[in-house]
Amino acid sequence: MLSAETKKPPEGRLFFDRANFLVKIGRGCAKLVEPVGLVVSRTYEVAWKKQTLDMAELARLRFEEGLGSRKISVLMGIPRTTAITAVHRLEKQHGLR
Known part of the structure; x- marks a missing residue:
């Protein structure tokens, strides 16, 4: 149950921690x-x-x-995404895409 009087939440406290950071502990246990x-x-x-x-x-x-692209990447020793990108670039240059 709620009481008739309401308490104001405490204001945030400021202090320095071990690493020389300014720490503020605010409402709801938030740590900034x-x-x-x-x-x-x-x-x-x-x-x-x-x-x-x-x-x-x-x-x-x-x-x-x-x-x-999988077989090309294995045969050429390159990542699959590199093979796909290079094939797309070739197709675009020659008007196939």
Whole structure:
């Protein structure tokens, strides 16, 4: 049952945790964490390994021998999505798509 008098919920408390983050504990046990102070970040250059495809071999396997993307990817040693994308690009260039 509800009593006649209602209590106001306590206001949020602010404090710093061990990692020097400002933490606010608010209503409903919500825990809000905000970083305070200096934030250090580093940027690294990543060299992406791009596969070069033999488009003539790909076209031969697809159009002359009629192989599907799974067999092409196994024979050429490339991921299946790369084979599908390359075949679509070839079809678009030659007006087949």
